[in-house]
Amino acid sequence: xANPLRVLVVDDxxxxxxxxxxxxxxxxxxxxxxxxxxDALRMTRPGAFDAVITDLRMTGMDGLxxxxxxxxxxxxxxxxxVTAFGSLDTAREAMRLGAFDYLSKPxxxxxxxxxxxxxxxxxxxxxxxxxxxxxxxLTQDPVLAETLILARRAADSRAxxxxxxxxxxxxxxxxxxxxxxxxxxxxxxVAINCAAIPExxxxxxxxxxxxxxxxxxxxxxxxxxxxxxxxTLVLDEIGELPLxxxxxxxxxxxxxxxxxxxxxxxxxxxxxxxxxTNRDLATEVKEGRFREDLYYRLNVIPLRLPxxxxxxxxxxxxxxxxxERYSRENDRPTPQLSPSFLVALARHPWPGNxxxxxxxxxxxxxxxxxxxxxxxxxxxxxxxxxxxxxxEDPPEPLPAAQExxxxxxxxxxxxxxxxxxxxDPSIPLKNAPLGAMVALPLGLSLPELExxxxxxxxxxxxxxxxxxxxxxxxxxxxxxxxxxxYRAQGxxxxxxxxxxxx
Numbered sequence: 001x002a003n004p005l006r007v008l009v010v011d012d013x014x015x016x017x018x019x020x021x022x023x024x025x026x027x028x029x030x031x032x033x034x035x036x037x038x039d040a041l042r043m044t045r046p047g048a049f050d051a052v053i054t055d056l057r058m059t060g061m062d063g064l065x066x067x068x069x070x071x072x073x074x075x076x077x078x079x080x081x082v083t084a085f086g087s088l089d090t091a092r093e094a095m096r097l098g099a100f101d102y103l104s105k106p107x108x109x110x111x112x113x114x115x116x117x118x119x120x121x122x123x124x125x126x127x128x129x130x131x132x133x134x135x136x137x138l139t140q141d142p143v144l145a146e147t148l149i150l151a152r153r154a155a156d157s158r159a160x161x162x163x164x165x166x167x168x169x170x171x172x173x174x175x176x177x178x179x180x181x182x183x184x185x186x187x188x189x190v191a192i193n194c195a196a197i198p199e200x201x202x203x204x205x206x207x208x209x210x211x212x213x214x215x216x217x218x219x220x221x222x223x224x225x226x227x228x229x230x231x232t233l234v235l236d237e238i239g240e241l242p243l244x245x246x247x248x249x250x251x252x253x254x255x256x257x258x259x260x261x262x263x264x265x266x267x268x269x270x271x272x273x274x275x276x277t278n279r280d281l282a283t284e285v286k287e288g289r290f291r292e293d294l295y296y297r298l299n300v301i302p303l304r305l306p307x308x309x310x311x312x313x314x315x316x317x318x319x320x321x322x323x324e325r326y327s328r329e330n331d332r333p334t335p336q337l338s339p340s341f342l343v344a345l346a347r348h349p350w351p352g353n354x355x356x357x358x359x360x361x362x363x364x365x366x367x368x369x370x371x372x373x374x375x376x377x378x379x380x381x382x383x384x385x386x387x388x389x390x391x392e393d394p395p396e397p398l399p400a401a402q403e404x405x406x407x408x409x410x411x412x413x414x415x416x417x418x419x420x421x422x423x424d425p426s427i428p429l430k431n432a433p434l435g436a437m438v439a440l441p442l443g444l445s446l447p448e449l450e451x452x453x454x455x456x457x458x459x460x461x462x463x464x465x466x467x468x469x470x471x472x473x474x475x476x477x478x479x480x481x482x483x484x485x486y487r488a489q490g491x492x493x494x495x496x497x498x499x500x501x502x
Contacts, residue, residue: 006030007116010040010054010066020053020082023109024116037061037069046074046136050120053112056083056094064093071098072145075136075152075181078119082107097149135176138321141311147303148177154301155181160253161274162238162298164281165305168353171276172234174305179232184272187231192224195240203245204261207252213262225258225269232272238298239279239290250294273298308350308357315345318354322361323373330366339453340375348381454482 007029011017014035021031032049034040038061040052052070056063067079081094084105094102100119103112139145154161155178163171172191179189197205204213208223224233235241241249252258253273257266275298284290308314319337327334341364350356364377375382454468458479461467465483469476 004028004030005050005120006032006048008032008034008040008043008049008052010034010037010052010058010063012036012055012058016055020112023112026109027113027117029116037063037066040066041069041073041140044070044073044077046077046138048074049077051078051080051116051123053080053082053116056081064097067094067097067099068149069140069142069145071152072137072139072148075148075177076123078116078123080115080119082112098152135173135180137170137173137177138314138317139311140313140317141306143306144311144314147174147305150301151178151303152181154178154303156183157301158272159300160272160298161301161303162281163274163276163303163305165278166307166353167278168355169305169307170354171278171305172236174303175232175234175274175276178274179272182232182272184231188228189232189234190224190228191234191236193236195237199242199245202242203248206245207248207258207260208263209261210263213260217262220260223258223260225252225271226267228269228271230270232274235273235275237277238275239277239281239284241290243289243291246291246294250291250297253294253297308353312346315357316342318357319345319361322358323365326362326365332365333371335365335368335370336372338372338374341373341378344375344378344382348378451482451486454479455486458483 005028007024009017009021009024009031010033011020012035017033017035021033024031032043034043037054037058040054041061044052054063054066058066061069063081063083067081070077070079075098078100079098080101080103081099082103082105100122101115103115137144137148139148151161151174161175161178163174165171175191176189179185192205194202204221204223206223206225208221208226209217211217211220235249248259252269255266256270257268259266281290281295281299285292285295316337319342323337324334345357352359360378360381364373368377457468457471458465461471465479466476469479
């Protein structure tokens with residue numbers, strides 16, 4: 001029997017939210033609710049829901065902002081917007097951000113159900129047409145989310161795209177995402193590393209050659225431009241391209257033709273070019289190492305990927321993803337990520353970005369023979385002074401402490417792990433809470449870890465807020481504010497932790 005379809009309903013109006021959820025449940029859907037856009041993001045992971053329906057106007061994050069963030073996190077997730085304040089401009093913006101449909105209030109329960117079913121059926125058809133290895137970029141970072149929105153918007157065009165980012169950030173993965181989201185998805189995806197091919201061979205690799213063009217050219221050979229006909233050509237490390245070849249590339253982009261070495265006539269090509277570089281090409285132009293006219297020809301759609309050190313909210317998400325992948329590949333149970341492991345991740349600067357993180361998690365999974373990854377599995381990443389204050393993980397979970405991770409009532413009914421909580425990033429996380437640390441669920445975010453530490457420390461100190469502030473080296477006011485914040489979010493906090501001060 002097929003699993004029931006799961007729908008998330010997001011609305012800050014409890015009556016409207018309950019009404020939509022009831023209509024969907026009667027139609028056979030499994031329905032969960034979120035009272036804000038922020039709550040919806042905490043509940044969402046790729047594949048967690050088959051559709052999301054959200055109100056447009058909400059306190060805090062509105063429906064358009066939520067749509068953009070959800071589509072960045074899970075591109076294949078159908079999102080439907082509902083509102084009583086519809087306009088043509090709003091509808092256009094909703095569609096631009098990737099919303100599947102736009103419903104104006106009032107609407108009947110049957111209209112709602114049919115819209116959700118139509119959205120899910122449409123997405124199923126699209127997934128059936130996608131290649132099995134369609135790329136996915138996991139993120140909860142708003143800067144990267146905006147980049148992904150721009151990338152998908154540009155995918156439908158023929159414009160050249162320049163992706164500038166540090167090594168290891170996923171430039172080629174983004175290029176593949178653009179290709180699979182474009183009308184050229186059924187065409188070839190051809191990539192060439194301009195730094196890996198000797199200068200004397202690079203021109204013939206790009207543009208091809210005719211028989212007899214040079215010694216050893218016994219047969220004609222098409223270049224990479226011709227090989228990518230009807231598809232996408234990725235020029236990796238474009239900043240390494242020699243100046244003489246830059247001029248020929250400029251002509252190919254302008255004229256949409258290539259001249260083979262030894263050829264007598266130009267050959268038309270229909271190719272979408274995406275250039276990748278870890279250099280600042282504007283600086284390269286100023287210093288005379290890159291042609292200014294070629295730079296502007298490539299830089300029609302500029303995209304930048306933030307380095308991992310600027311995506312702290314993605315560390316846990318990515319670590320959990322890689323831990324699950326390499327556990328599966330090596331036929332091992334997926335380990336938990338302990339608190340000290342997550343803190344060790346946060347303290348490392350990750351100069352190699354995603355590639356370095358992936359290698360570190362793979363190494364940890366392969367060499368670890370337990371059920372939990374600790375900071376010892378990442379010890380080679382950290383300097384001695386960074387290791388001094390890492391928390392020690394107990395050999396067994398402490399049931400009493402685990403109860404402090406209880407989610408709000410609306411989330412406890414969900415089988416999906418919660419994601420990032422709103423948290424004060426200035427709070428130091430350098431002291432272990434008096435032996436109350438436990439093994440945490442896979443995929444827990446650092447802000448959730450912060451909440452756990454504060455509540456566990458309070459529990460260990462019998463609810464004494466003053467001693468808790470001293471132990472965690474934070475202000476007493478911060479402890480008070482955090483407790484009020486967690487209660488406002490719906491977390492159950494025992495009276496012993498609401499506390500006394502002395």
